[in-house]
Amino acid sequence: MSPAAATLATLEPIRGLSAARLDELARLCQIERFPLGVDPLVLAGGTSSLIYLLAGELRIVLHDGSSRLLVGGCDIANWPIGYKTVLPLSSKAITAVDLLRIDFDLLDIMMTWDELATVAEGRPGGGDESAQWSSMTGAFSAQALTAGALAELPPAHIHELMLRFERVKVKRGQTVIKEGDAGDYFYLLESGRCSVSKWVGGAALGIAELKAGDSFGEEALVSDSRRNATVTMKTDGCLLRLAKPDFVELLQAPLLHAVERVEAERRVATGAARWLDVRYPAEYVDDGLPGAINLPLNEIRNALNL
Structure with a gap:
């Protein structure tokens, strides 16, 4: 865990995130320093973020006219300023202060994902063969969950997706999908690496290499056509695969807007x-x-x- 992620792990309710998510979140949030005497909450701006006092002393004025002194590092500062209420009317930096801002929607989807991942990993019969969803921050990155197609799916659909994926162990050199075959599964690469090749001009041409967290195989399912490339494992690894009927029901139908x-x-x-x-x-x-x-x-x- 990075130092920045370790800092996040002391904050509420962020500390409930998995280590992988904390590392990802640490790369997406920012720490700002404000000098003595200013109102940092006004300068920070916006009501769509959670704001934490990491260091320094900050006096806040509440809506009932009372004031309170917050000190970075104390227990109450481990929670966002104005959490579950409203931001103070004003504030004043008694010393130089460090504030951390985190987008509320971003944190909400990360926490929802981690909660559903924990449920899926701990379902009966999972054991060592269950998918390690909490570590799948590649295919299900914050960007994918907040701005990609998955952002349009309700949490219940994401949860159902986790339950329907099948975990399959694969060996180095094994062909996962073959160019020209019918599409039958959508894949997530949980661990290992694989190569993607295509026949062009009578020769096999390597076109990409996939790593843990990457996904593949959806093109043939969406277009109901043959596989347009071959995917071969470069190392031993594990795949998570979703059968075509489940893919159509849970991903294609809600997201694909067809035009005649x-x-x-x-x-x-x-x-x-x-x-x-x-x-x-x-x-x-x-x-x-x-x-x-x-x-x-x-x-x-x-x-x-x-």
Whole structure:
């Protein structure tokens, strides 16, 4: 655990997060220093954040006109200022102070995720073969949970996803999915590394390497088509896989907004939309739609850190 995460582990209600989540949160929040005599709560601004006093002395004026002295490091300072009530009317730094700001929505989804992960890991029959959801901060990073597709899912769906994933041990050199096969599962890489290759011009071309926390296999499920690449394990590891019917029910149906072909063509014809071809250039050059933007899916993922 990093020093910053160790500091977070002393704060309420943050201390309930897993070590992996604390490390992730430490990279996303910020500590600000304010000089003696200023009102740091006004300067910090915003009501969508939880604000902690980490160091220094801060006098706050409450809405009933009373005042209170807060000292960084004391028990009460381990809780956000104005937690579960409202922020004070004003404040004054008696000494230089260090404040920590954490986005409320970000912390809420992290805590919800960790709570559901703990329930899923501890369900009866789990044991050593249960998925280590609390460590899966790659595929289910804060960015994915707050700004990605998963942000649109209700907590109940996320919980159900955890229950339906199957944990599978894999060996180095094992082929997980093969180009041209029918899509049957969506995968999360819990541990290990694997390579992604594709036949281009009669030769196998390595196009990506996946690490723990990455996901793959959804393209064939969403488009109901054949696998467009081969994924092979480079090391021993563990996969979490979700069967196609469960993927469609819990991920595709709530998130995919379909547009009929006729309506799509109308939008393109009127200039309201453009076709996006996510295949590799070698495929696009053969039968790409006129005027389409060719942007391979792996490049989109890399640009968005997915």
